[in-house]
Amino acid sequence: xxxxxxxxxxxxxxxxxxxxxxxxxxxxxxxxxxxxxxxxxxxxxxxxxxxxxxxxxxxxxxxxxxxxxxxxxxxxxxxxxxxxxxxxxxxxxxxxxxxxxxxxxxxxxxxxxxxxxxxxxxxxxxxxxxxxxxxxxxx
Amino acid sequence: xxxxxxxxxxxxxxxxxxxxxxxxxxxxxxxxxxxxxxxxxxxxxxxxxxxxxxxxxxxxxxxxxxxxxxxxxxxxxxxxxxxxxxxxxxxxxxxxxxxxxxxxxxxxxxxxxxxxxxxx
Numbered sequence: 655x656x657x658x659x660x661x662x663x664x665x666x667x668x669x670x671x672x673x674x675x676x677x678x679x680x681x682x683x684x685x686x687x688x689x690x691x692x693x694x695x696x697x698x699x700x701x702x703x704x705x706x707x708x709x710x711x712x713x714x715x716x717x718x719x720x721x722x723x724x725x726x727x728x729x730x731x732x733x734x735x736x737x738x739x740x741x742x743x744x745x746x747x748x749x750x751x752x753x754x755x756x757x758x759x760x761x762x763x764x765x766x767x768x769x770x771x772x773x774x775x776x777x778x779x780x781x782x783x784x785x786x787x788x789x790x791x792x793x
Numbered sequence: 794x795x796x797x798x799x800x801x802x803x804x805x806x807x808x809x810x811x812x813x814x815x816x817x818x819x820x821x822x823x824x825x826x827x828x829x830x831x832x833x834x835x836x837x838x839x840x841x842x843x844x845x846x847x848x849x850x851x852x853x854x855x856x857x858x859x860x861x862x863x864x865x866x867x868x869x870x871x872x873x874x875x876x877x878x879x880x881x882x883x884x885x886x887x888x889x890x891x892x893x894x895x896x897x898x899x900x901x902x903x904x905x906x907x908x909x910x911x912x913x
């Protein structure tokens with residue numbers, strides 16, 4: 655008999671400090687493994703969450719990361735949404751270019767995260783905040 | 794979470810055993826550099842076998858550690874990066890080009906012994 659596994663379909667993690675970055679990526683990894691993602695893909699998801707949560711802590715805290723289980727013709731996936739109410743990104747296309755940074759960090763946050771996932775979208779409004787949505791489908 | 798640092802002859806071995814917050818990483822950087830000075834170490838192995846995520850902050854901190862220790866006249870070898878972590882780092886665009894990496898603790902120590910005996 656197959657055991658029924660209950661998967662929480664939405665997990666919201668408030669992001670205020672560096673400890674929340676670790677909590678968010680650990681929850682993401684656990685969710686990915688529970689959904690049957692390979693451990694390699696779970697690592698990509700956890701790394702993407704770490705970078706998105708880090709952007710919130712560096713530029714726009716407080717914010718939150720919401721992990722949602724999604725489906726596409728029977729195939730499960732994870733949607734990561736990083737919300738903040740920070741200053742917004744003045745030029746999103748510039749922020750998506752490799753090597754661009756305004757805070758003296760490594761400047762590969764957003765383009766790097768885009769490469770870790772299957773779908774990626776940013777909506778940013780000046781003085782209102784930024785929402786980054788990323789999706790990763792199970793193979 | 795504190796990273797234990799063990800002294801073995803001229804070398805130090807630091808083993809990351811759990812997820813590290815940014816504050817933990819900065820504390821580790823300070824503690825390791827302090828130990829290098831106190832023990833007059835010739836080299837350091839940082840074992841990342843248990844590290845499950847390397848993001849841009851962790852990478853930057855590791856590079857700073859290696860560069861600082863080099864200025865002190867000692868060498869750093871990073872060992873045990875898991876294949877999945879390595880793949881995620883490459884996808885993210887993170888590079889550790891200027892830092893020596895080795896397969897495991899044994900190879901890391903062998904690398905340091907070779908370098909300190911050849912004076913390289």
